[in-house]
Amino acid sequence: MANSKHAHLRYNILDNCFRNKSYGFEELLRILNEGIAELYPGEEISERTLRDDIKVFRDKKEGFDAPLPEGIREYKYSDGNFTIAQRPLQKYEQYLIEAAQQLLSRFENHPKYNKLAEALIKFQDEEEQENDASKILFYDHNEEYKGIKYLKPLYLAIKKRDVLRVVFQDFKADKSISFDFHPHVLKQYNRRWFVYGLNSTRGIKEWSIPLDERLIDFDILENADYSESDTDWDTFFRTMVGVRRMPNAQVQKVILRFHNGRENYFKTKPFQPDYDEFIEEEKQDQIWFETIINLELVQQLLSYGQDVEVLEPESLKNQMREHSKGMGQFYVK
Template sequence: MANSKHAHLRYNILDYCLRNKSFTFNELLEYVNYKIADLYPGEDISIRTLRDDIKVFRDKKNGFGAPLPDKIRILQYTNPNFSIAQKPLLEYEQYLIDAAQQLLERFENHPKYNKLSEALIKFQDGEDELSDTSKILFYDINEEYKGISFLKPLYLAIKKKQVLQITFQGFQDTVTSTFEFHPHIIKQYNNRWFVFGLNNTSVIKEWSIPLDDRLIKFDVLEDAIYVETDVDWETFFRTMVGVVRPKDAEIVKVVLRFYNGRENYFKTKPFQSDFEEFFEENKQDQVWFETIINKELVQQILSFGHDVEVIEPKSLKKEMKEHVESMKEYYT
């Protein structure tokens, strides 16, 4: 039987290596131990454990049935598109999932873990789908979104206070650029993830990087000294919609008037959480909030179509008018 200690971690590391690397057995052992020690310092696996793991990968009945031939010097899948993520859970993995679910259910109603209920419902719905029962929940997710693979490595980089060298290429860029980056926080917006931190090359401490195809890769700069953030990130995001903050952006008061009862929709799902209502009887269809003006704010306002009007500031009112006039050209 394979060594169960950190087995899920070992399997994921091996799956990555067998898809993307060309290692000999000894090189594979060295790499796996390096990655394990990265999370669990001082721990490693033996030659025997790695051999047993490889047997699990090859085993078609009780393992993953991976396309990994015997008696080869270079350990690599013959089918580069194969991944153990495509295979059903092994028996012990299903046991761990069931045990974890039961543990989480104990804390389901604890105020400190108030998001567990939603997580458990999502998980149980996924289990039901695998069991061929009717699907109940449908989530607002981007099936083509590939940036999620960066999420865990960047999260760990922040926890470990690592300095990164980022290789990035914008959609309009013809060449890649590299810069030194000190990651500080990760934020989700509109079903996408973004990492914020210090761009030490440009000396901008509120730099954002989207976790998508534009982020080519990142490497840890082992000898660089990590710089802590002094940004109040809660205030930073509270005074803006979305994730893009133009340089030298100023906070302004925005007043919106809604039509056809759409103010009720806004109040139940506001794109600016710190909005206020007016007390005046003749302004019950209006709201106001303080924010910066950026593209995400304009996009959210435009999403209400003709059911919203910008009352102030004048600069935003003018910008919205220009958008509407540009859109008119498409339909004439």
């Protein structure tokens, strides 16, 4: 039986190695022990453990059934698209998931448990369904979103305070650009992730990068001094809808009037969590909040169609008026 200590970590490291290039046995052992020591200083595995791990990868019944040819001195998948992430959970992994659920059930009445429980239920449901008919959960998921692969590396870069050299190409740009970036926080919006930090090449401290195909690549800059953030990120995000914030954007008071009872829908799912209601009875269909005016705010308002009316500020009313005129031209008889 393979050594189960840190097995998930070992398997992920090996999977990454086998996908990218050919490695000899000794080189694999060195890379594995370096990865383990990074998270668990002073710990390492033996040659025997690595040989057992390779058997797990090749095992068709109890392992990953990986396309890892035998009889050669170097190890690499014969199918470059293969990854163990596509394979069902191993028995010990299923045990860990179930153990985690049992542990978290002790905190069932704690608000923090709710999100963890949701994640575990989604994960377990996907693992247990053998066909579409067995599905229980149908949740909002962006099947085409490829940027999730950047989430963990950027999270670790923030934790380790790494400075990155980023290569980025906008959709409308003819060529890519590169810049030095000090990542500070990650933000999710509309089923996509964004990383914020200091663009030291341009001297902008609250620069955002979408985690999608525009992010071509990034590398860690060795021996570069990391700049800490002095931004109050909680306030930064709570005074805006979405992710776009122009430099020197000013917070303004927005007042909305809802029609056809749509204020009740807004209150169950507000796109601005810090909204407030009016005390006056004649204003029960109105709410207000303070925010910057950006494209995401306008998009949220447009999603309500004719059931929302902007009362203040005048600049936002003008934007909504222009959008209404623009859409109207598509429906002229």
